Amino acid sequence: MIEFVRLENDEKEIERMSAMATAIVREHFDPLIGKEQNDYMLSLFQTPGAIAAQLAEGYRYYSVRKDGEDIGFTAFYPKQDAMYLSKFYLYRQERAKGYAHAMMEFVESETRKEGLQAVELNVNRFNSAVKVYEKLGFEIIREEKNEIGHGFIMDDYVFRKQL
Helix, strand or coil, rough: EEEEEEECCHHHHHHHHHHHHHHHHHHHHHHHHHHHHHHHHHHHHHHHHHHHHHHHHCCCCEEEEEEEEEEEEEEEECCCEEEEEEEEEHHHHCCCCCCCHHHCCCCCCHHHHCCCEEEEEECCCCHHHHHHHHCCCCCCEEEEEEEEEEEECCCCHHHHHHH
16 A cells, blocks of 8 residues: 655655655656756756755645655645646656556545646656556647756646546
């Protein structure tokens, strides 16, 4: 059985989340976007300071645990008429075991509690997770190219799932 443990504004837990996020994101995205861009993005979004700032802005981070061990994490926040799913990651060895479905059910439940009727997210167009999101019921609603600094561009699909 998996459980979702909300990250509070606790320095030690934020550091632990940052370490987990860095490990998972590095192993998944270094081959996809290159180490240089991934290092830059990790410095923007997954350092302890960045996570603390996101928590202060209303992000909700959750560790995904199985038998008391972290297997991944998710983060989301209300944005306009939808819940924006910012992070949705599992360690490589935990993928393809049905955990993504349980994670999405949790996100959808939290979305409904907010009175929102959809979940949205951005996914790199070349990410293998595109197929996962399609299996989870998401549809592409547009494409986006966003400059993030230092000459790097995020080339994404924007997915939406109506609940």
